[in-house]
Amino acid sequence: MAVITPDNRGLRLVVRYAVLTLIAIIFIFPLLFMGMSSLKPDQQLLADTSSLRAFLPVGDLSLENYREAFERAPVGLFVFNSVLVTGTTVLLSLAICSLAAFSFTYLEWRGRGLILSIILATLIIPFETIAIPLLLLVSKLPWIGFEGLEWGWLNSYRVQIIPWIADGLTIFLFVQYFKDLPRELIEAARVEGASWFQIYYKVVMPLAGPVLATAAILKFLVMYNQYLWPLIVVQQESYRPVMVGLQYFFQLNIAWGEVMAYLTLITVPVLAFYLVLQRAFIASIASTGVKG
Known part of the structure; x- marks a missing residue:
C-alpha cells in the first residue's frame, strides 16, 4: 500500500x-x-x-489592419448589433425558460409531462427544416411600432430576438437543476404563505446561479454566432450582426490581416462575457460532478 x-x-x-x-x-x-x-x-x-x-x-x-478593417466595414455597428441582440435574447430567455421550468417542476397541471416531452423533442429538429416556414411566418406578422401598425418583421432587431427566446435545451437545463433543489424549501415557503411567484423569485432563483451561468453562456455562444437566420431575414446593413459582416472581408481582394483584425475585435465581447460569468460557470461544473 x-x-x-x-x-x-x-x-x-x-x-x-x-x-x-x-x-x-x-x-x-x-x-x-x-x-x-x-x-x-x-x-x-x-x-x-x-x-x-x-x-x-x-x-x-x-495597427494598420484594424484601421483598414474599420474602413472596409462598419465593424462597430456590427458588434453593437450582435451585443444588443445577443444580450437581450439571453436575458429574456433566462426569464422565460426559468419560469417554464419552474412550472414543469413544481406546479401540478394536466399534460405537463407530455408538453415537456414535446419541447425536448424539438432539440432533434434541425433549424434548416423550419427556416423557410419561419421566414414566411415572420414576414406576415404584425407589429405595433412608433409609426403605428406595421406588417412583417424583416430587417429589424425583433426578428433576430423573439424567435430564439425560448428553446428546449435551456428549459431542460433549468428543469434538471430545479429537480435537485430540496423540496423542503418550497414546502416551507408555502407554509409561510408565499405565492408561487414569490417562491420562484425569492427562493428558487437565488439558488440557481450555476444553471443561470451555464444557460447564459450556451445561449450567448449560439446567438453571437448566428449566421444563417440573420442572413435570411436582414438585408439592411444597419441591422446586420458580426457573422454576416464577415462577408465584407471576402469580397474582391481578400486581406487576411484585416480578417484577423476583424475576428479579434468580434472575439472581445465573447471573452468579456465569459470572464464575467466564469466563477458561476465553474461552480456549475463542480456541482454537477459532485451530485453524480
Whole structure:
C-alpha cells in the first residue's frame, strides 16, 4: 500500500498544474495566432504560418489592419448589433425558460409531462427544416411600432430576438437543476404563505446561479454566432450582426490581416462575457460532478 507523503503530494500538485497549464496553452494558441496575425502585413502573416513566429510579436507590427478593417466595414455597428441582440435574447430567455421550468417542476397541471416531452423533442429538429416556414411566418406578422401598425418583421432587431427566446435545451437545463433543489424549501415557503411567484423569485432563483451561468453562456455562444437566420431575414446593413459582416472581408481582394483584425475585435465581447460569468460557470461544473 503506497504511503502519500508531503513530498509526493507536492509532486502530484506540480504535475497537475503543469498538465493544466499545457492544456490552457493549447487552447490559447488560436487566440494568440489571431491576435499576432492581426498586427502583421499579409506577406509576413502568410510567411510566418509555417513556423512558431506566427505566435510571436515579431516583424513589422502595426495597427494598420484594424484601421483598414474599420474602413472596409462598419465593424462597430456590427458588434453593437450582435451585443444588443445577443444580450437581450439571453436575458429574456433566462426569464422565460426559468419560469417554464419552474412550472414543469413544481406546479401540478394536466399534460405537463407530455408538453415537456414535446419541447425536448424539438432539440432533434434541425433549424434548416423550419427556416423557410419561419421566414414566411415572420414576414406576415404584425407589429405595433412608433409609426403605428406595421406588417412583417424583416430587417429589424425583433426578428433576430423573439424567435430564439425560448428553446428546449435551456428549459431542460433549468428543469434538471430545479429537480435537485430540496423540496423542503418550497414546502416551507408555502407554509409561510408565499405565492408561487414569490417562491420562484425569492427562493428558487437565488439558488440557481450555476444553471443561470451555464444557460447564459450556451445561449450567448449560439446567438453571437448566428449566421444563417440573420442572413435570411436582414438585408439592411444597419441591422446586420458580426457573422454576416464577415462577408465584407471576402469580397474582391481578400486581406487576411484585416480578417484577423476583424475576428479579434468580434472575439472581445465573447471573452468579456465569459470572464464575467466564469466563477458561476465553474461552480456549475463542480456541482454537477459532485451530485453524480
